Each structure stands twice: as structure tokens, then as C-alpha cells.
Amino acid sequence: MKSVFCLVMLSLSSAYADIAGECDMAGFYLELGCTPLPQADNTTICPDAFDCPDLRINPDPNTCYYRGVSYKPGAPFPQNVVKNPCTKNCGCSIINGVPQFTCAVVDCVEAEDAEECIRTYEVDSCCSSGPVCGKDAIASLKTCEIDGVMYKEGQAFQPVNTKKTCVCTAEWNGRYDDPASCRDLDCAVEIHYQDMIFSKCAPVFFGNQLGCPISFVCPTEETKVIHGQNIRGISSQCFYGNMTVNVGDTVTVAEKCTKCVCNVPPYISCIMKGSCDD
Structure with a gap:
């Protein structure tokens, strides 16, 4: 029974990844922890609506919420729960009577290269990990062909019909669910827009x-x-x-x-x- 349950959960995870890249608002809702409601006629994979339990709660005016967990002002907010690598050092604050997360947003400032170069990235990085320069060095890199476009090893891309950001790696196997090459594109909407939500x-x-x-x-x-x-x-x-x-x-x-x-x-x-x- 446990193995069947795991298989069902894997199937749901795969389906969620698909609808996040193909269906209006799906990525937004799934990031908030909402559940897709099945269509009555099952004509497409896209849900007609979502169920968002957090919308029904009466939030504490002195508390911040992220992925179902509450945080008081000054409480530790571990970086590993933040799914967006460009958002750092978050904490809950009360600003003008409204609980909000305040974070440092990474600004990737990169100098212009004097010669032919490509920018390379790591899967979980916000900014480039450095350039590879020179025709010979670039030519020696492995390549990945995605959606009809050729990428060099280390280059980042977003596959069509997915809500993923990926990096071409030497071990690229063509699978968007491989954490060594891809991660979910997280908007950190709860962190940046909690009061609006x-x-x-x-x-x-x-x-x-x-x-x-x-x-x-x-x-x-x-x-x-x-x-x-x-x-x-x-x-x-x-x-x-x-x-x-x-x-x-x-x-x-x-x-x-x-x-x-x-x-x-x-x-x-x-x-x-x-x-x-x-």
C-alpha cells in the first residue's frame, strides 16, 4: 500500500509541474499551497479553480506566514525554506501596522566582457558563477539542445510549457525533474506580497x-x-x-x-x- 501511495504522489507532483507551466495562474496557486479542483468534464489538464485554505483564515495582525508556517517579528527565518535564490536574509517585521517580510534582494551586477564569453550558472544560484571566454574554451563545452535551441554547458534556460529554470550540464539527461539540472521557478509571492495576498x-x-x-x-x-x-x-x-x-x-x-x-x-x-x- 505504501508503494502505491508513493506512486500516486509522484504522479501528482509530475502533473502539478506540468500545469504550472501550461495553465493560467497554476504556478501562482501551487506556490501558495492551493489545491487544483478537478474539471467537471476533464477536457484539459488545466483546473477551473483552486482551493486555497489560507484565504479562509483570519490572519494574526502581528504574524507573517510562509508556506503554512507562522513567524513572529524577530523570529528566526531559515534561508533553506526560501525557494528563491535571489531572496536572502528574510525576517518578519511590522510596518505601518502590517506584518511583512523584509528581505535582501540580490542584484546581479556583472561587468561587460572584453572578448567573446558566455555566462555560466549553477542550478541553485541567483547570479552567474562566472564567464567562460575564448572560442576554444567555449567550443570545448558540452551542449544541450532544448526546444530547438542549442545551449552550452553552464548556460541557463527555461523550458517551454514548464515553470522550471534549468542549467545545461555535462550530465544533462533531458529530464526537467532532475534536481541536478533543474529547479522550480519560485516567485516568492508570499514573501514579497503577503499583505496583498x-x-x-x-x-x-x-x-x-x-x-x-x-x-x-x-x-x-x-x-x-x-x-x-x-x-x-x-x-x-x-x-x-x-x-x-x-x-x-x-x-x-x-x-x-x-x-x-x-x-x-x-x-x-x-x-x-x-x-x-x-
Whole structure:
């Protein structure tokens, strides 16, 4: 029985990795520990909605939360629980009466190279581990062909239809679930936007909803709900502050190139376009 259980868990983990790279909002929700709700008709792998237990709790106004664990101001926050290598030295603080994580964000400042070079990376590094320079040195490196593109050993890439960041290694076996070559692309949304998440504000994505949110937008007194069509007949609803919004409805925001809609509950999600004409 135990081996069957492990096999099921492995299958679920694989499925979660797939939907994170292929389905709108899936990566965002899975990072928050939400559970995908199965579709009624099972037409695609993409869930119609997610169940997010933390949305139902009444958070302690003097506590920070990360991946289901609470942290008081000044309490130790171990670096090994942070899944984003560019986020360091985090701690819980109360700022203007609101609990927030404060962290050092690594800024990778790298000098221009005087000759032909490529930047190389480690799987769990934020910044480049150093350049390899010169035609002969570069030519001697192993290569990996991913999605029709050839990468040199040490170069980083993000495979299409995944929410992974990988590094071409000498032992590359083509498997995105190999921790020696790939890791999940973690946005650290709970760390950077905890107050926005508990306030049920809407994550804003650029271009599509498969990557990391670039900001959040919260309801105001001027916010209006514009009723749309719930073509998929989804019964779950979105929360926007104290508002409840049906699937297919949009909410007005100040940024005119940003559209916010209830598409995959329970969060309203927004897409910022590069041009208002798009």
C-alpha cells in the first residue's frame, strides 16, 4: 500500500509541474499551497479553480506566514525554506501596522566582457558563477539542445510549457525533474506580497499568467464590476477585497492597459499589456 501511495504522489507532483507551466495562474496557486479542483468534464489538464485554505483564515495582525508556517517579528527565518535564490536574509517585521517580510534582494551586477564569453550558472544560484571566454574554451563545452535551441554547458534556460529554470550540464539527461539540472521557478509571492495576498488583491502579470506577478492591484471606492459571461459554467467565485465576483466578470482598475478578470478562482487576475492597442 505504501508503494502505491508513493506512486500516486509522484504522479501528482509530475502533473502539478506540468500545469504550472501550461495553465493560467497554476504556478501562482501551487506556490501558495492551493489545491487544483478537478474539471467537471476533464477536457484539459488545466483546473477551473483552486482551493486555497489560507484565504479562509483570519490572519494574526502581528504574524507573517510562509508556506503554512507562522513567524513572529524577530523570529528566526531559515534561508533553506526560501525557494528563491535571489531572496536572502528574510525576517518578519511590522510596518505601518502590517506584518511583512523584509528581505535582501540580490542584484546581479556583472561587468561587460572584453572578448567573446558566455555566462555560466549553477542550478541553485541567483547570479552567474562566472564567464567562460575564448572560442576554444567555449567550443570545448558540452551542449544541450532544448526546444530547438542549442545551449552550452553552464548556460541557463527555461523550458517551454514548464515553470522550471534549468542549467545545461555535462550530465544533462533531458529530464526537467532532475534536481541536478533543474529547479522550480519560485516567485516568492508570499514573501514579497503577503499583505496583498491576505487582502485578496489581484496579482498583475505581464503578457500572460504563466510567470511571476509583477505587482498587485487592490480594490478602491471607484472599483466597479462589469458582468461578463461564464461560458464554462464554473460555480466557484473570485474574491476581490470584500467583493465576490463571478467567473467571466471583470473589475475596473486605474491602469488602462491592464485588464482584470475572474478567470481561475479564487483570485481575480490581471494582465498588463505592452501596448493598449494589443
